[in-house]
Amino acid sequence: MEFADWIADARNIVFLVIGLAIVGSAVRVVTSPNLVHAALMLVVTLGGSAALFLMLGAEFVAWTVVLVYIGAVIVLFLFGIMITRAPTGRDSVQLDHQRRWPAALVALATFVTIAWATTVSFEDALISEGVVRAEDLGSVLFTRYVIPFEAVSFVLLAALIGGIVLARKDPEQ
Amino acid sequence: MIVNQFLVLAALLFSIGIYGVLVRRNAVLVLLSVELMLTAVNINLVAFWAFLQDELLAGQVFALFVIAVAAAEVGIGLAIVVLIFRNRSSANIDELDLLKW
Numbered sequence: 001m002e003f004a005d006w007i008a009d010a011r012n013i014v015f016l017v018i019g020l021a022i023v024g025s026a027v028r029v030v031t032s033p034n035l036v037h038a039a040l041m042l043v044v045t046l047g048g049s050a051a052l053f054l055m056l057g058a059e060f061v062a063w064t065v066v067l068v069y070i071g072a073v074i075v076l077f078l079f080g081i082m083i084t085r086a087p088t089g090r091d092s093v094q095l096d097h098q099r100r101w102p103a104a105l106v107a108l109a110t111f112v113t114i115a116w117a118t119t120v121s122f123e124d125a126l127i128s129e130g131v132v133r134a135e136d137l138g139s140v141l142f143t144r145y146v147i148p149f150e151a152v153s154f155v156l157l158a159a160l161i162g163g164i165v166l167a168r169k170d171p172e173q
Numbered sequence: 174m175i176v177n178q179f180l181v182l183a184a185l186l187f188s189i190g191i192y193g194v195l196v197r198r199n200a201v202l203v204l205l206s207v208e209l210m211l212t213a214v215n216i217n218l219v220a221f222w223a224f225l226q227d228e229l230l231a232g233q234v235f236a237l238f239v240i241a242v243a244a245a246e247v248g249i250g251l252a253i254v255v256l257i258f259r260n261r262s263s264a265n266i267d268e269l270d271l272l273k274w
Contacts (some may be wrong), residue, residue, distance in 0.1 A: 001175065002227050006175070006178075010195075011174055012174060015174065015178060019178075019182050020191055022182065022186065023182070023185055023186070026186055026189045026190075026209055027189060029189075029193065029206070029209060030190075030192055030193030030197065030202075030206055030209070032195065033176075035199065035201060035202060038202060038205055039205060042209070043187065045186075045209065045212060046208075046212060046262070049212050049215065049216055049250060052179065052182075052216055052219075053215075053219050053236075055174070055221075056179070056212050056223040057223060058219045058222065058223070058232075058233050058236070060218060060233070061215070061233050061236045061237060061240075064237060064238065064240055065215070068240055068241075068244055069208075069240065069243075070256070072244065073208070073243070073244055074249060076247055076248065077181050077201065077204070077205060077247070077251070077257070078266075079203050079251075080204075080251040080254060080255065080267045083258070084200075084201060084254060084255065084258040084264040087246055092238055094197055094247050095197060095199050095202065096196050096197060096198060097195075097196050097197075097198060097254055098176060100196050100209055102195070103195035103196040104196075105190065106192075106195060107188040107191045107192035107195070109242060110184075110187065110188045111184050111185055111187075111188035111190055111257060111273060114184035114187065114188075115180075115181045115184045115185075117270050118177055118180040118181065119177055119181070121174070122176050122180065122224075123177065124175050124177070125176050125177070125224065126174065126175055126176070127174045127175065127176050127179075127220070127223045127224055128223065128226045130226050132230060132233060134247065135247060136192055136230070137230055137233055137234070140176070140228035140234065141237070145229075145234050146233075147185075148238065151236075152238050152241045152242065153241075154225070155241070155242065155245055156241050156242075156244065156245045158190050158245075159246070159248050159249045160245070160247030161249040162248075162249055162252070163249050163251070164224065164252075166249070166252035166253060166255075166256050167251075167252040167256065168257050
């Protein structure tokens with residue numbers, strides 16, 4: 001498909017804007033010298049991914065990302081940054097390794113491999129339209145996927161109990 | 174909208190996450206980069222669901238599972254980082270060389 005044909009669709013312009021915001025903020029997450037800025041840039045990335053989910057018609061997943069990721073996980077990260085008294089820009093502590101190019105090379109090789117594979121496989125395959133409401137997702141989640149759902153709930157419970165046990169101070173000390 | 178535009182964007186996000194995991198020295202920043210990679214996986218899952226229009230909504234359901242597991246991972250990961258910081262007064266993963274021969 002030619003780029004002129006692709007960009008003629010208004011939705012693809014929206015996609016381009018959201019995609020640029022996602023990639024730009026993701027680059028800031030991995031390059032920012034300030035940890036708090038890195039965590040807040042992740043909010044922009046996740047918000048952009050929620051917008052993409054809305055474009056694809058996955059409403060419930062989009063709002064779950066907003067609630068769980070932006071609402072809870074980022075707050076957890078900010079607490080982690082504060083508790084570990086990580087350098088927040090003013091100190092001159094080195095946050096990155098000195099040699100960046102091997103990492104950049106690995107990342108570039110990964111991107112080229114995946115992008116080449118998907119481009120060869122899917123070429124110009126179009127996405128079919130369709131919006132799923134939370135009602136449909138909920139009914140399938142509690143019928144067909146009820147056992148995996150319970151397993152994930154158990155994993156989450158075990159992880160949270162484990163987190164509390166690990167992070168609390170030992171009363172005997 | 175073609176499906177490949179979402180897949181290439183997810184691949185780009187995943188590679189940025191890999192770069193962050195490899196280049197960052199602070200444990201909290203490594204966890205942030207892992208979140209980037211999980212987001213890329215979620216975009217892939219939902220894009221493939223939209224492509225296939227699966228009746229069982231497998232892509233969306235698994236995206237929800239990935240979100241739940243990511244929340245568990247952050248909880249445990251940050252607890253471990255806090256514990257390491259309490260014992261060694263540093264969250265720098267280069268200094269954790271106790272198991273290194």
